[in-house]
Amino acid sequence: MSGEKQKYDVAIIGAGFCGTLVAVNLAMSGIPLRVALIERNRVHGRGLAYGTGDYKHLLNVRADQMGAFPWDIGHFYRWVTANAASLTAANLGKPDPGAYLPRRVYGEYIQALLKESLRQNPRMELLHDQVVRVVPNAGGVYFITGKNGLEAAAKSVVLAPGNFPPAAQAQNAPWYKNDAYSPDTLRELAEPGDVLIIGSGLTSLDVLATLEHTKKDGHIHVLSRRGLFPQVHQKHAASAPFLDANHLPATTRELVRQVRGQIRQAEEQGTDWRPVIDSMRPFHALIWRNLPRNEQRRFLRHVQGLWDTHRHRCAPEIMQVKARLEQEGRLTCHQGRIQNLNPESGAVEIIYQPRRLMQPRKIRVSKILNCTGPQSNYQKLGDPLIRQLLADDLLAPDPLNMGICTDHQGTVQNARGLAIPRLYTLGSNRRGGLYESIAVPELRAQAAEVARQILSHHQYETHPT
Numbered sequence: 001m002s003g004e005k006q007k008y009d010v011a012i013i014g015a016g017f018c019g020t021l022v023a024v025n026l027a028m029s030g031i032p033l034r035v036a037l038i039e040r041n042r043v044h045g046r047g048l049a050y051g052t053g054d055y056k057h058l059l060n061v062r063a064d065q066m067g068a069f070p071w072d073i074g075h076f077y078r079w080v081t082a083n084a085a086s087l088t089a090a091n092l093g094k095p096d097p098g099a100y101l102p103r104r105v106y107g108e109y110i111q112a113l114l115k116e117s118l119r120q121n122p123r124m125e126l127l128h129d130q131v132v133r134v135v136p137n138a139g140g141v142y143f144i145t146g147k148n149g150l151e152a153a154a155k156s157v158v159l160a161p162g163n164f165p166p167a168a169q170a171q172n173a174p175w176y177k178n179d180a181y182s183p184d185t186l187r188e189l190a191e192p193g194d195v196l197i198i199g200s201g202l203t204s205l206d207v208l209a210t211l212e213h214t215k216k217d218g219h220i221h222v223l224s225r226r227g228l229f230p231q232v233h234q235k236h237a238a239s240a241p242f243l244d245a246n247h248l249p250a251t252t253r254e255l256v257r258q259v260r261g262q263i264r265q266a267e268e269q270g271t272d273w274r275p276v277i278d279s280m281r282p283f284h285a286l287i288w289r290n291l292p293r294n295e296q297r298r299f300l301r302h303v304q305g306l307w308d309t310h311r312h313r314c315a316p317e318i319m320q321v322k323a324r325l326e327q328e329g330r331l332t333c334h335q336g337r338i339q340n341l342n343p344e345s346g347a348v349e350i351i352y353q354p355r356r357l358m359q360p361r362k363i364r365v366s367k368i369l370n371c372t373g374p375q376s377n378y379q380k381l382g383d384p385l386i387r388q389l390l391a392d393d394l395l396a397p398d399p400l401n402m403g404i405c406t407d408h409q410g411t412v413q414n415a416r417g418l419a420i421p422r423l424y425t426l427g428s429n430r431r432g433g434l435y436e437s438i439a440v441p442e443l444r445a446q447a448a449e450v451a452r453q454i455l456s457h458h459q460y461e462t463h464p465t
């Protein structure tokens with residue numbers, strides 16, 4: 001495409017959960033904005049998490065909590081019970097409200113919402129390209145350029161790029177993979193030969209769920225520093241919040257002390273730690289912002305691993321996969337730190353320092369998959385759009401390198417702390433300011449808020465007061 005740029009009120013870059021939900025919220029307003037929803041991959045409305053083709057990859061939030069709107073969290077459950085076909089394909093009957101359903105089904109739900117939005121707002125367009133440049137011009141409009149020829153202009157831009165791949169531990173090596181959800185990677189891991197998965201979080205559990213059925217020959221190793229796997233969900237009655245928004249802990253030590261105390265009390269009363277952790281959800285961002293920077297660093301160093309595995313739990317079915325693989329002698333989990341990766345002919349030798357042991361150990365495998373979590377240090381990203389926005393001072397890494405700086409409503413800020421007018425973002429790149437900015441319950445609220453901001457600008461431009 002060249003010459004005249006297509007003009008839009010809003011360009012949304014990335015059509016995974018976040019970008020799509022901003023578009024859906026805009027359409028629901030009934031205001032016929034010209035919206036471009038731009039996605040580099042083939043499919044709009046799924047993104048990384050809900051684009052998986054494997055029905056064994058499950059949601060880690062119960063069905064009745066996964067509605068796409070903060071004012072209607074039961075929406076997904078009602079949709080899924082009314083759309084039995086999506087479950088029949090997964091060999092499932094009518095689900096329990098507390099079921100952990102396949103993420104692929106959730107992707108169908110988001111796509112159904114998008115389809116309805118296109119009907120509500122015929123001025124919305126789905127575009128395919130990888131956006132590589134976003135540049136504001138003097139007239140207050142952003143020029144948007146795609147790798148494959150897209151040229152567009154928009155008054156407001158929403159950055160919704162999702163997670164970036166983990167930091168590479170080896171470059172261009174045929175035995176090294178860091179894209180856990182690529183069908184090619186999963187196929188290669190299933191080939192005969194031993195494999196190593198680095199990291200023991202939700203992604204590595206997904207990979208185990210796939211390999212349990214596809215890998216017929218070869219041992220699976222999982223190596224992580226502390227061997228912390230996600231905890232498992234269990235049914236419990238909710239407990240009342242114990243935190244008071246006016247008296248939040250100002251140090252990590254105090255926070256840990258209060259949480260431990262509550263868990264001890266819960267256990268004495270015959271309940272469990274899970275409702276205690278869950279009761280903190282409305283306070284996450286407030287607690288995080290209340291901690292001074294050095295205390296936030298302390299939290300990341302000492303508490304993050306434990307917190308994340310207790311906060312982001314997995315479906316019981318998923319942990320059963322791990323237990324089965326171990327019982328069958330197909331999986332070994334190691335704790336330690338990698339010292340060296342030595343390529344050999346057709347294989348790689350991993351030397352690692354086991355936790356609390358003196359002598360290094362070796363594992364020899366034919367493939368390594370890095371599941372250590374997304375790269376969140378924006379200064380280290382190779383993504384052309386992010387590099388351009390950083391170079392033009394249109395965004396800034398947050399001080400803890402957990403994403404980028406924004407205000408409380410999701411407007412992007414530059415390195416001088418100035419809000420960039422009508423440039424919004426949402427998703428995991430807001431972790432520096434919110435800490436918890438990963439799961440649907442937080443993201444659906446952000447999507448509604450970004451849409452609200454865009455609409456209020458539009459209304460002001462149309463009817464200035």
Ligand SMILES: Cc1cc2nc3c(=O)[nH]c(=O)nc-3n(C[C@H](O)[C@H](O)[C@H](O)COP(=O)(O)OP(=O)(O)OC[C@H]3O[C@@H](n4cnc5c(N)ncnc54)[C@H](O)[C@@H]3O)c2cc1C
Pocket residue numbers: 013014015016017018019038039040041046047048049050058059060061103129130131132160161162163203385426427428438439440441443
């Ligand atoms: C594997 C996994 C499982 C999860 N499971 C759950 C769960 O069960 N429950 C829960 O509450 N949360 C879950 N989450 C967390 C959260 O719901 C998801 O991460 C959520 O989908 C994030 O949405 P997003 O739009 O930010 O990113 P994504 O959904 O990944 O979407 C980003 C999109 O942007 C596109 N894109 C990026 N850059 C460009 C560009 N320059 N130009 C054009 N397009 C671009 C990408 O191709 C992608 O489609 C999970 C996350 C992951 C990674």
